[in-house]
Amino acid sequence: MRQVFPVVVVVAVIVALWYLACVPMNIHTALTDAERAGVAVTPEGAAVRRDMSAIGLALANPGQWGDTLAQDKPRLPAPHQVVAELWDTTVEKKVTSKRSLIYHGWVTLSATLLGFAIGTVAGIVLAVGIVHSRAMDMSVMPWAIASQTIPILAIAPMIIVVLNSVGVQGLVPKAIISAYLSFFPVVVGMVKGLRSPDAMQFDLLRTYSASRGETFWKLRLPASVPYLFASLKVGIAASLVGAIVGELPTGAVRGLGARLLTGSYYGQTIQIWSALFATAILAAILVALIAGMERATLRRMGLGR
Amino acid sequence: MTEVTETAGTAAPVIAARGLDLTFQTNDGPVHALKGVDLDIGKGDFVSFIGPSGCGKTTFLRCIAALETPTGGTLTVNGMTPDEARRARAYGYVFQAAGLYPWRTIAGNIKLPLEIMGFSRAEREERVKKVLELVDLEGFGGKFPWQLSGGMQQRASIARALSFDADILLMDEPFGALDEIVRDHLNEELLKLWSRTGKTIGFVTHSIPEAVYLSTRIVVMSPRPGRITDVIESPLPRERPLDIRDTPEFLEIAHRVREGLRAGHAYD
Amino acid sequence: MTEVTETAGTAAPVIAARGLDLTFQTNDGPVHALKGVDLDIGKGDFVSFIGPSGCGKTTFLRCIAALETPTGGTLTVNGMTPDEARRARAYGYVFQAAGLYPWRTIAGNIKLPLEIMGFSRAEREERVKKVLELVDLEGFGGKFPWQLSGGMQQRASIARALSFDADILLMDEPFGALDEIVRDHLNEELLKLWSRTGKTIGFVTHSIPEAVYLSTRIVVMSPRPGRITDVIESPLPRERPLDIRDTPEFLEIAHRVREGLRAGHAYD
Amino acid sequence: MTLVAAALVLWALLWLLNVRLANGSASGTRAVQLGVPLIFGLTLLVMWELIVRGLNVPGVILPAPTEIVARISRETPTLWADFRQTFLKGALSGYAIGCTAAFLTAILIDRSDFLRRGLLPVGSFVAALPIVGTAPILVMWYGFDWQSKAAVVVLMVFFPMLVNIVAGLSETTQMQRDQMKTWAASYWQGFWKLRLPAAMPFIFNGLKISSTLALIGAIVAEFFGSPIVGMGFRISTSVGQLALDMVWAEIVVAALAGSAFYGIVALIERWVTFWHPSQRR
């Protein structure tokens, strides 16, 4: 209860502000519609209203407030419209239907999970290399940082085309883009984690004359587990973004990214917003799952207190 | 600085240092951590190292355990180089902090060196049981380190160093973080263990009473550069009840150690 | 547990505790950190608190400084509540670790409370200079904490607590991390300072000799629940050279303290 | 094929050189610390060039580095105009606004535990909204010019900054806070003299993360509507014109600008948090 109450209050405040914001955001369209329907509004003429402040218009035409919350393609859809759309496209539709967000969510999720797996494995391998080889440490790290300054949306189509030309299609190209985004936090976290044991703990193993392998398995790896989970939580969210970005240049036929994009082609703001929320909910679920795994693992390792 | 101090009685020394130098290269120029250190430690000796902070006590212990490489002089352990001795697993090393791995239980921590050294599963179990008894921790094997008090953790770490029966036990301020009463108790236990097993022990401490109470010899060091200023042989019997510390002989040695220390001490 | 110990001679006590209770509510149930503590500390007293780990020494000091709120009993400082005294800036508190801010120089650290209390720039400079001399750190004002040894840091932290001339100095194991020689030296300095300024000092330590050497009264505590088991008045003169520690009176008091301690001690 | 083989041989040689440099006696020097990554990058470039030429990869799929360099030198004014539009106007202003907003929110959250428990979970939910969905909305709201790009950047950097500042502000130890209490310091005294300096390492961590996010955000937002200048605009239209060398030229500028931005923030960090153990040697 102590946890939930503040969240509920904050959400309630946000929803209230959201409703308030809908009025000025949508007032221009509402007035134009009303004018077309023959209702008198002040002032008359869309061109006249064009540069007028939205709040001023809203105050001048209180009669149209209701209309701002019930438009087909509003600038800002009202919360209940988004919720209704979410409800309609998840619960009301069969999960196999193309109009079901669960179906599209699943498509995105499968690329996300594959990409996340690839990214995590690549990240761990790279981190192990960096920790064990000075040459790799010095050469790879700066470029790993630089790689994250490249806008993924720009190279995603190229990745798709290049992979396409060597015959790789379908899930894998999307997964690779998603892996590109998720490997970085894993590398950074794992390098930190693998280096986290202090000098004394390494010295201890030296007095046992333990090999590099033993040091890795018995000290570095277990010590890095908390760091790994912390970066996995960042990584899975990045994977999801990557999978969505990857959907755009693959024809955007299926998946949440495709929903976002087609929603945007046809100006279907309600559809965009519901896809956005679906994505955020999916991200929250994925992060929560990892957090759950983290808690269980750490507890088993005696690290969860 | 001092003459070579030969251990009387025992044959070949277990640890023999001759003109040992160690200089660290740092950004602020070289630091002479050890300079011309000569010392022999015989089998079954209990040698304490005492001296102000930064005088090279830890460094010397680390040289013996082959955790640092001297930049001059010679150092042999059982006639081998320290590194060979390390590979032969001659050392049990107890660090200042307990340094238990938090993701392993107490028993798991003690098993760690045994796993690395390839003891069989059955033998591992048996040895863990034995050393846990030795340090009075029966029944705590399944607990994680953080579920134990500092004193108990330190005992577990000693148990870990004892588990594989190394001949030489090196202890770097093992009781530094404990309160006086617990410390007294562990001192007593350590003495008992030493007389029972006859191990050779190198022991670093900041406490004069502790050094005097435990050792057969007390090595007083002084810094910049780190060197041995005095080696005091203790005439106390091997059997030492706690209240031996109120006897005049004890106070006499303690006084000598304090004087030696003060001589080499420049505040900070 | 014990009788109320009134300070003889002095009029109204600076610090007066009556039936002080403090219970922490934790996930594992309530922890009785202090129970029925009665104590009066007079102006100019030097009171040491000694006792096993977890007996509530720190908690008691924190109650005096209004860092904890007692759950029962009364506590007055200069006739005010501790919180009023805190707002009146009656305390200089020295914590176990030096706790200097690494982004400020030594002088900057000492200036910190002065800035907060609104001293003028000129006066700040002057006071910093004075206390740096007092703790033998002239010339180190421009250095950063990490450039100094542990002992010097601790002295800087004492200087900081002294800089604004609070009447009451509360010190929680200030010398715990230092080696014996440095500690001896600082003990001497502290005694000098105390006799020069006549401050009232509350001092927590784990070391029996330290407690006996410094204090006019030694409060022995025991845990679960934390309470006072003994209050020992020291008959030693105010003027105390270091070798007073080898006198029979000294050893006698030390022995009494150790007995008191051992009585209340259960290992771990 | 020989070119490809040459590429592999070269790779092996330069990697060996790097291993020797990194493990050699001079490995601590500044020259080697800069040289090793440079050699590594150079290796990648040469490999790229040789493989593109060796396998006859069409320029409309992947241009060779030399072509990209040629394009950069030919189109410098265009690249500069794009850089100004996207980085200086969109990314930097968004970065500044986002970081400032996060800072103010962090203070608010810091002063009220209720807000902390309410806002942080909601904030992390909002942070999970993917930029490809939010960017079109913000372009719709804030128009086609850099203002909407700045808005996207604000949205991207706000939460990472907030989390880091909040974590940083609670970084002080109990002891340090108690110390302030014994001096009867006010909230703001404690804030300016203790908690803010102590939070600096965290704040810079956030600033560094955000520095790479800012540029990416501004570029991606331009994909969803822009005036006819800007790095994102150029990238998306050049792909349509099959001017892949131009696309890569912009990507190079983006990577350079992003890395330089990151580097500058890291330098300031060194200077501000000189006292932190990670910055001392």
Place this chain on the structure above:
Amino acid sequence: SHADNSVKLQLQWVTQAQFAGYYVALEKGFYEEEGLEVTILPGGPDIAPPQVLAGGGADAMLNWMPSALAAREKGLPVVNIAQPFKSSGLMLTCWKDTGITGPQDFKGKTIGVWFFGNEYPFLSWMSQEGISTDGGDDGVTVLKQGFNVDPLIQRQADCISTMTYNEYGQVLDAGVSEDELVTFKYEDMGVATLEDGIYVLEENLKDEMFKEKMVKFVRASMKGWKYAEENPGEAAEIVLEYDETGAQTEAHQKRMMGEIAKLTAGSNGALAEEDFQRTVDTLLAGGSDPVISKQPEGAWTHEITDAALQ
């Protein structure tokens, strides 16, 4: 390697009635009758069909001729083998209340244009009118328009690019009535360029097997188109069936199909040479930044359509 019967067709936009002919041919089994196995790859804003073709990801692509000719000059020799669209559906849609009546009124106005290859006809047009595209009072301020009609509805732009069959309908759907708008069809302005032709790589045409496959493909596709023209309602349903995003609506696709039918009506699939030349002339007239610099050679062939339509 072209011996198999599979054909991959890269569209230049998402699944919609604009491509109805191909979907109809697929659904109705026209391809199957020719023994072909056709895969239709939807496009999107990030996909450059010539790039996909060059990468070997598709055998044939749909493209606007300006973009295809530009690719040809860039060194990617693509060849038009069929042209199912006779006329252009591109137009500018403006608010009437901005006072725009003719192209010269564009000066000082803000105009949304699609890029990604679709900007060429606009730039040529403006340069023919002598209007600069760098903003200012004497030129137009060009916006890179997103993928919807918001900029017009929100009045961020005075005019936007629309297709007769798609965005124009969206504007009307938003509640705007036709008499609030002024439209300029490129076709009417004499600057129309050919849209939605079928292109393949030149080198592939040297392969007889491939040619044969394309003949079958074009024949079946044209059959699909003519069927779609005659049965627009059914064609729209088929498109909806193939839309995997589930975002298209029936009303929208039906109207689109109606408009598309008007554009394909005049074509039997073969490229009309005069249309080609008009496109080239328009492009060559382009001002400072010409799309193509010289008359293209071999950019089209009648070989396939001749064989297919015999």
